[in-house]
Amino acid sequence: xxxxxxKGNDAFAEAAVxxxxxxxxxxxxxxxxxxLEYMAKRMPELGRAFLQAxxxxxxxxxxxxxxxAGVRSLTATSGPGLSLMSEALSYIAGTEVPAVVVNVMRxxxxxxxxxxxxxxxxxxxxxxxxxxxxxxxxxxxxxQEAIDHITLxxxxxxxxxxxxxxxVDGNLGQMMEPAELPPMRVLPEEPPSWSVxxxxxxxxxxxxxxxxxxxxxxxxxxxxxRRWMEVEKNEIRYKEYELEDAExxxxxxxxAGRICSSALRTAREEGVKxxxxxxxxxxxxxxxxxxxxxxxxxxILVVExxxxxxxxxxKQAVGGRVPIEFYGRIGGxxxxxxxxxxxxHRVNQNTEDIADGQEKVEWLERLEARIExxxx
Amino acid sequence: METNIIVSGFGGQGTLFAGQVLxxxxxxxxxxxxxxxxxxxxxxxxxxxxxxxxxxxxxxxxLTRNPAIVLAMNLPSLDMYEPLMMEGGLIIANSxxxxxxMEREDVRGYYIPAAEMAEAIGNPRLSNMxxxxxxxxxxxxxxxxxxxxxxxxxxxxxHHKTLPxxxxxxxxxxxxxxxxx
Numbered sequence: 001x002x003x004x005x006x007k008g009n010d011a012f013a014e015a016a017v018x019x020x021x022x023x024x025x026x027x028x029x030x031x032x033x034x035x036l037e038y039m040a041k042r043m044p045e046l047g048r049a050f051l052q053a054x055x056x057x058x059x060x061x062x063x064x065x066x067x068x069a070g071v072r073s074l075t076a077t078s079g080p081g082l083s084l085m086s087e088a089l090s091y092i093a094g095t096e097v098p099a100v101v102v103n104v105m106r107x108x109x110x111x112x113x114x115x116x117x118x119x120x121x122x123x124x125x126x127x128x129x130x131x132x133x134x135x136x137x138x139x140x141x142x143x144q145e146a147i148d149h150i151t152l153x154x155x156x157x158x159x160x161x162x163x164x165x166x167x168v169d170g171n172l173g174q175m176m177e178p179a180e181l182p183p184m185r186v187l188p189e190e191p192p193s194w195s196v197x198x199x200x201x202x203x204x205x206x207x208x209x210x211x212x213x214x215x216x217x218x219x220x221x222x223x224x225x226r227r228w229m230e231v232e233k234n235e236i237r238y239k240e241y242e243l244e245d246a247e248x249x250x251x252x253x254x255x256a257g258r259i260c261s262s263a264l265r266t267a268r269e270e271g272v273k274x275x276x277x278x279x280x281x282x283x284x285x286x287x288x289x290x291x292x293x294x295x296x297x298x299x300i301l302v303v304e305x306x307x308x309x310x311x312x313x314x315k316q317a318v319g320g321r322v323p324i325e326f327y328g329r330i331g332g333x334x335x336x337x338x339x340x341x342x343x344x345h346r347v348n349q350n351t352e353d354i355a356d357g358q359e360k361v362e363w364l365e366r367l368e369a370r371i372e373x374x375x376x
Numbered sequence: 377m378e379t380n381i382i383v384s385g386f387g388g389q390g391t392l393f394a395g396q397v398l399x400x401x402x403x404x405x406x407x408x409x410x411x412x413x414x415x416x417x418x419x420x421x422x423x424x425x426x427x428x429x430x431x432x433x434x435x436x437x438x439l440t441r442n443p444a445i446v447l448a449m450n451l452p453s454l455d456m457y458e459p460l461m462m463e464g465g466l467i468i469a470n471s472x473x474x475x476x477x478m479e480r481e482d483v484r485g486y487y488i489p490a491a492e493m494a495e496a497i498g499n500p501r502l503s504n505m506x507x508x509x510x511x512x513x514x515x516x517x518x519x520x521x522x523x524x525x526x527x528x529x530x531x532x533x534x535h536h537k538t539l540p541x542x543x544x545x546x547x548x549x550x551x552x553x554x555x556x557x
Contacts, residue, residue, distance in 0.1 A: 003403065005396075005399055005400055005403050005409070005411070005530075030415075031415065114415070114416065115416070170415070171412060171438065171439075174412065174413055174415050175410055175411060175412040175413075175438055176396065176399060176410070176411040176412070177409070177410050177411070177435075177438075178403045178408075178409060255438075258435075258436045258437060258438075259436060259437040259439070260436075261436035261437075262435075262436030262437035263436075263437075264436075265436065334439060336437070336439055336440065336441040337436070337437045337439075337440065337441075338441050338442070339441075
């Protein structure tokens with residue numbers, strides 16, 4: 001296979017097609033719209049279902065329905081759309097059907113703006129909808145990784161009958177990068193045995209998220225949690241960068257992570273012993289890897305395009321063993337390598353303890369000083 | 377070796393496409409490359425810019441604060457990027473729409489009347505390709521032939537009748553810089 005130069009959203013959509021998606025249902029929203037636009041053209045060519053719904057609420061319920069019928073289906077949206085979908089996402093989780101949602105994150109809260117952001121971390125990782133459920137969240141950093149994650153997402157969704165999010169930001173959705181697409185997967189001949197596709201000559205399957213009798217719901221919740229524990233055991237993924245002799249560790253995900261990798265390269269050239277862990281699964285989170293890392297490094301710098309949402313998960317893993325510092329750009333601003341480099345040097349020279357919570361106070365002071373200087 | 381190129385101008389000037397042509401050519405030349413637009417709610421007449429990063433190694437950040445090369449298609453682009461240029465960087469300025477000299481002495485610059493040159497070929501929309509030709513002569517980012525081939529390879533078939541004009545625009549841009557060197 002040769003590499004093609006593809007726009008992120010187009011590449012993700014084609015990857016979904018090749019992963020065997022038989023139903024795409026969506027509603028346009030920047031910076032995810034090209035995904036839907038691509039599917040509008042591509043799915044009918046293959047005789048598969050494409051539908052632009054009346055709203056995100058409609059779209060995700062169609063995904064829910066298609067998933068119950070046993071076909072691979074997905075939608076792509078951005079924060080405001082994902083908020084509208086929250087109710088159905090909980091129903092999908094409660095019904096234990098596989099579904100994939102691509103979230104091309106933009107600046108918020110509210111209508112916010114259409115610039116790249118990572119501020120839906122909590123919304124996806126911590127659930128978003130009501131009730132006890134545990135979605136898998138993948139956070140690719142390159143167009144190629146996102147393509148690979150689309151296939152992975154469907155495989156994980158099927159394996160665990162789980163909801164899987166692919167968390168990308170507007171940068172990745174809009175950028176072009178050479179990437180290789182997977183071969184077209186042959187569609188399964190039979191729907192999964194649990195799905196509802198007509199019950200001629202057999203007992204009907206029932207898919208529901210209603211368990212009126214609390215003991216039934218309790219058993220369901222136990223099943224969901226046990227399944228999640230399996231996911232935690234088997235599916236944690238992360239990427240390490242130059243950690244062998246690192247004294248300072250950066251922890252960052254998605255596009256922020258790849259920007260950090262540029263700063264890391266320069267910092268190494270300048271003699272700083274810095275490495276990085278880039279979580280690929282935000283859920284399940286690489287808690288153990290970060291805990292182990294915290295035994296070997298002096299200090300940790302968490303970098304996100306939000307106000308420190310993953311930071312809380314890092315803190316939990318580190319358990320106060322080493323000081324953790326934070327740097328973020330927010331509201332739709334992407335940090336640039338030079339500001340991360342400055343942070344790495346600062347963190348490398350800092351030997352002071354930091355009280356829990358103080359890292360954010362200090363970060364805000366530095367950020368406001370930067371804004372004051374007009375240094376965007 | 378990693379080079380960041382920003383192509384910046386008004387919407388409708390073909391800035392995003394000029395960047396894409398460079399990106400395709402870089403890929404065809406076996407380089408690592410990223411192309412990223414500064415996307416916004418703008419339309420024709422608004423700001424349009426993209427960053428192309430070409431590298432021998434895998435690319436971390438697709439964005440930069442201090443570009444090595446800027447194709448400034450209009451005055452606001454020059455105003456914005458001149459102070460940010462990397463020391464020793466290169467600006468190709470579209471002098472058809474830029475009525476001032478550069479202030480920085482540590483940045484190289486060429487002034488190309490890209491719009492007039494494009495008109496002379498018969499299509500004002502070719503000014504982006506004049507700028508690309510000028511860039512390739514001013515700095516050995518990629519061979520001109522590779523970029524021409526990339527344009528032929530990746531331009532949709534329905535536009536192929538415009539290829540000779542695009543090539544002419546690149547050649548003219550390159551010749552202008554060669555004469556000015």
